[in-house]
Each structure stands twice: as C-alpha cells, then as structure tokens.
Amino acid sequence: MGTEYLQSLEVLPTEDRKPNPSVSGSAVVFLDQQTGETQQLASGWIYGIPDSPDQIPDKFYTEVGFRYGRGGGSQLPDTRGWYRSKADYDARFQSTLSNYRTTRKYGGNFICLPSALWGADGGQPPDAPYPGDDGDWSSWDELLATWIKDAKANDMLEGLVFDIWNEPDLKFFWNRSREQWLQLWSRSYHVLRREVPGVRISGPCFSTAPEADNEWWQEYLAFVKTDNSIPDEWSWHMEQGYGNLTDGMASFRKLLDQHSIPESGVVNINEYAIWAEQVPSGAVWFISQLERENAIGLRGNWAMAGALHDFLAGLVSKPGAGTKDYSITAGGYFPTAEYHVYKYYGSEMKGQRLKTAANATTDGEVFAVKGSNKLRILAGTRNAKGDWAIDLKGGETLGYTDGTEVEVRVLEFIGTDDHLAEGDGPKNLQSRRLKWQGGQLRLEIHQENPLSAYAFEIALNE
Ligand SMILES: *[C@@H]1O[C@H](CO)[C@@H](O)[C@H](O)[C@H]1NC(C)=O
Numbered sequence: 001m002g003t004e005y006l007q008s009l010e011v012l013p014t015e016d017r018k019p020n021p022s023v024s025g026s027a028v029v030f031l032d033q034q035t036g037e038t039q040q041l042a043s044g045w046i047y048g049i050p051d052s053p054d055q056i057p058d059k060f061y062t063e064v065g066f067r068y069g070r071g072g073g074s075q076l077p078d079t080r081g082w083y084r085s086k087a088d089y090d091a092r093f094q095s096t097l098s099n100y101r102t103t104r105k106y107g108g109n110f111i112c113l114p115s116a117l118w119g120a121d122g123g124q125p126p127d128a129p130y131p132g133d134d135g136d137w138s139s140w141d142e143l144l145a146t147w148i149k150d151a152k153a154n155d156m157l158e159g160l161v162f163d164i165w166n167e168p169d170l171k172f173f174w175n176r177s178r179e180q181w182l183q184l185w186s187r188s189y190h191v192l193r194r195e196v197p198g199v200r201i202s203g204p205c206f207s208t209a210p211e212a213d214n215e216w217w218q219e220y221l222a223f224v225k226t227d228n229s230i231p232d233e234w235s236w237h238m239e240q241g242y243g244n245l246t247d248g249m250a251s252f253r254k255l256l257d258q259h260s261i262p263e264s265g266v267v268n269i270n271e272y273a274i275w276a277e278q279v280p281s282g283a284v285w286f287i288s289q290l291e292r293e294n295a296i297g298l299r300g301n302w303a304m305a306g307a308l309h310d311f312l313a314g315l316v317s318k319p320g321a322g323t324k325d326y327s328i329t330a331g332g333y334f335p336t337a338e339y340h341v342y343k344y345y346g347s348e349m350k351g352q353r354l355k356t357a358a359n360a361t362t363d364g365e366v367f368a369v370k371g372s373n374k375l376r377i378l379a380g381t382r383n384a385k386g387d388w389a390i391d392l393k394g395g396e397t398l399g400y401t402d403g404t405e406v407e408v409r410v411l412e413f414i415g416t417d418d419h420l421a422e423g424d425g426p427k428n429l430q431s432r433r434l435k436w437q438g439g440q441l442r443l444e445i446h447q448e449n450p451l452s453a454y455a456f457e458i459a460l461n462e
C-alpha cells in the first residue's frame with residue numbers, strides 16, 4: 001500500500017505557530033541543585049514499531065533509551081476494528097501484542113489503546129458506531145471481556161497501561177456526547193480494577209492541556225472524584241504547536257485543587273510535538289520541559305496507514321520512505337537527524353539531572369546532567385532562531401568562582417526540513433575557553449538554523 005507522511009490524520013492547527021519565531025534571552029542551569037537521577041523520561045513514542053519482531057535493529061531502541069510504547073493496531077491495512085468484526089479486532093490485537101512484546105524486550109512500559117481496537121482511530125466513516133450508542137453497552141462490555149481474556153492468555157499484563165479512550169474531546173475520535181464518554185470511563189475503569197488490578201489506568205487523554213475554563217477537564221475531574229475512578233496516569237497531549245508544560249502543569253494542579261483531588265500517580269504526555277517540531281531543536285525543547293516537570297513523554301506519530309507501524313515515530317528512516325516505493329516490511333534502516341539528539345540524550349546523558357529554568361520571554365530550552373566526569377548540556381528552541389544563551393549558575397559547589405576558566409566542547413545537531421533524510425551525528429564546532437563572571441558562565445548561541453540543537457560539554461576534574 002502506498003503511503004505518505006501526511007501532516008496528520010488529526011486537524012493540525014499549525015497556523016497558530018507564529019511564522020519565523022525568534023528566540024532571545026537565556027535559559028538557566030543551576031549547577032548546585034540536582035533533581036534526581038536521569039531516566040530518559042521523554043524516550044517514548046506512539047506506534048512506530050513494526051508488527052514483525054526485530055525488523056528494526058536493537059540499537060535504534062537501546063541507544064535512545066526507549067522506555068514507553070503505545071498502540072492498539074490503529075490503521076492496520078485492511079482492518080477496521082471490533083465494531084466491524086471479531087476478525088478485525090483479532091488482527092489489531094495481534095498487532096498490539098507484538099508491539100507490547102517489542103516494548104517489553106527493551107524494558108519499556110506499554111500503553112494499550114482500546115479505542116483503536118474498537119475502530120475509532122480517525123479513519124472511521126462518519127456513521128461509525130460508538131460504545132453505548134442508544135444506551136446499549138453490550139458490545140463494549142464484550143470487547144473489554146475479550147481483551148481481558150486475551151491479555152491474560154498472552155501474558156500481557158505486566159508493565160501495561162490501559163488508556164481508556166484516545167482524545168475523546170475531538171469529534172474525530174469520539175463523535176458523541178461527553179456524558180456518554182464519562183459512562184464509558186466509569187464502566188471500563190471499574191471492570192479493569194476488578195478483573196486486572198495490576199494494570200494501570202490512564203486518562204483523560206485529551207488533545208488539550210488542562211485549562212481552567214475547559215469543560216472537558218472540569219467535568220472529567222468532578223466525575224472521577226465522585227465516581228472514585230481517579231487514573232494512575234494522568235494523560236494529555238501537546239500537539240497543537242503552542243502552549244507549554246510549565247503552564248499545563250500549573251493549570252493541572254490548580255484544577256486538582258479546585259476539585260479537592262490530591263495529586264497522585266504520574267503525568268504522561270503520551271503524544272507530544274507536531275510534525276514540524278520533530279526536528280533536533282524541537283526535540284530538545286520538549287525533552288527539557290518533560291524532564292523539568294518530571295512528566296513522561298511519548299513522541300507523536302504523523303505517519304499514515306501501514307507506515308504508522310514503522311520508523312519509530314520519525315527517529316529512523318529507510319530507502320523508499322515517503323515515496324511510492326515504500327515497503328512496510330523492508331529493512332535498511334538509518335537514523336534521521338533527530339535520532340542523534342535522542343541518542344545523545346539516551347546514551348550520553350546519564351547521571352544527576354540539574355535544575356533548569358526557561359526564560360519567561362523566550363522559546364529557548366535547556367536540559368542538563370552532571371555525569372561522573374562531565375557536565376552535559378542540551379540546548380534547543382521551538383524551531384526558533386536568534387541570539388540566545390544558556391547561563392550556568394551556582395558553580396561554587398564544583399569549584400567555579402569568578403575568574404575560573406573552563407574549556408567548553410560544542411556540538412551541533414543539524415536539522416533539515418526533510419525529516420526522512422539520513423542524519424549525520426553531531427558536528428563538532430570550535431571549542432571555547434570561557435570565564436566565570438558575575439557568578440555565572442554564559443554559553444552564547446548564535447542560532448541561524450531554527451531546526452538545529454546544541455550540546456555543551458565541560459569536563460569535571462574531580
Ligand atoms: C531571561 O534572559 C535575560 C537576558 O539574558 C536575563 O537577564 C534574565 O535573567 C532571564 N530571565 C530568567 C527568568 O531567567
């Protein structure tokens with residue numbers, strides 16, 4: 001089947017991005033404040049895993065520190081899902097099981113998407129049925145019972161998260177009332193808790209971040225509080241090209257507080273970044289925010305049809321990708337430009353995370369780790385260019401005082417518009433000899449390519 005990377009199946013409000021965004025000011029790293037050991041919280045992705053095991057070589061998973069997968073057989077060629085036939089469900093279940101096993105092979109957790117098993121994965125016709133139509137829940141109840149039986153029989157419960165419905169706030173995925181979805185939530189939650197108590201439950205999985213005046217968030221929180229169905233993982237998406245996680249978390253906490261729900265579990269942004277942001281700079285922007293807020297993140301996936309189950313959500317490519325010669329089963333994988341950012345993040349950035357702050361007026365972000373012998377700093381923008389900087393502060397604990405000179409190695413991860421092209425590893429830029437002044441060390445960035453990211457390394461002589 002011919003396939004293309006389209007902008008998306010979803011409606012992408014890319015127009016909301018300012019054209020040619022610029023960056024200025026500085027983001028800050030506090031060398032004297034550690035925030036916990038690295039866990040590569042952002043190294044997850046939705047779909048992207050071929051259904052045939054080992055099709056993509058191990059190193060492409062291990063080098064980036066893969067830790068979270070998500071799928072439910074969506075867009076599997078020639079299938080529609082449970083609502084059309086049991087055979088369709090079976091095919092999608094097998095795809096999900098295969099992706100689960102691949103994820104577990106690398107020690108990751110897996111998020112099951114039952115809405116895709118049902119067949120509400122965006123490509124359904126406008127008159128497709130939904131669970132609970134006309135007050136009849138029998139078909140959904142049967143799907144749940146079937147899934148529970150299949151998951152148990154295939155030893156699929158460990159490390160599993162059940163994301164009750166994908167983006168119910170979009171008509172594209174849930175073309176019914178909010179009330180009907182809340183009933184779906186409650187029914188599914190209580191059955192799962194009873195039958196498979198070890199499975200973690202995730203939601204609400206809205207396409208929009210928490211906001212005080214968002215009716216979906218308001219009604220959901222009021223409902224789960226009284227229904228006693230608070231999720232283990234709070235999920236939402238960051239795929240609108242605007243907004244940020246600092247704001248999202250602040251609104252989330254305010255909303256919880258307003259509904260007297262104590263904060264619990266984890267936050268999982270189980271789809272992040274629009275297609276345009278899947279470049280080295282954008283990758284670092286998201287990694288930095290997720291790490292700062294201790295949220296798990298899974299890369300969004302903008303491939304279509306069979307190719308949705310390939311390419312590790314854009315981290316790898318292969319001959320014929322995005323053309324009429326594309327073959328779902330072909331090998332020959334190579335890394336994309338963005339891959340090298342995740343490889344650096346997943347393979348090199350091990351140790352203690354350092355506290356960071358973004359500059360309130362900029363689109364520039366930073367993630368920093370103190371390893372056993374090096375400080376490693378990853379810097380990137382939300383596809384913006386300009387003159388900006390990373391300021392290191394609190395150097396005294398590492399023996400840096402005003403006047404101390406340090407040698408800084410500088411790497412550039414070069415981004416291009418062709419996301420499927422083979423990407424080179426980072427380019428060594430000229431290293432710099434810099435001096436601590438006024439209690440800080442400034443790493444200046446003169447960014448001409450809005451798609452590039454940078455790494456700075458400073459050897460620690462301890
Ligand atoms: C933002 O950047 C400016 C210019 O570098 C700097 O003076 C200011 O302290 C930064 N703000 C924050 C909150 O870090």
Ligand SMILES: *[C@@H]1O[C@H](CO)[C@@H](O)[C@H](O)[C@H]1NC(C)=O
Nearest residue numbers: 124125126127171172173175
């Ligand atoms: C939602 O349902 C209405 C009524 O059946 C239909 O006209 C519309 O096309 C559907 N929208 C989507 C996005 O499926």
Ligand SMILES: *[C@@H]1O[C@H](CO)[C@@H](O)[C@H](O)[C@H]1NC(C)=O
Nearest residue numbers: 243244246247358359360361
């Ligand atoms: C987050 O977005 C808000 C606007 O929604 C903006 O005021 C704020 O400066 C942003 N913060 C960061 C850290 O980007």
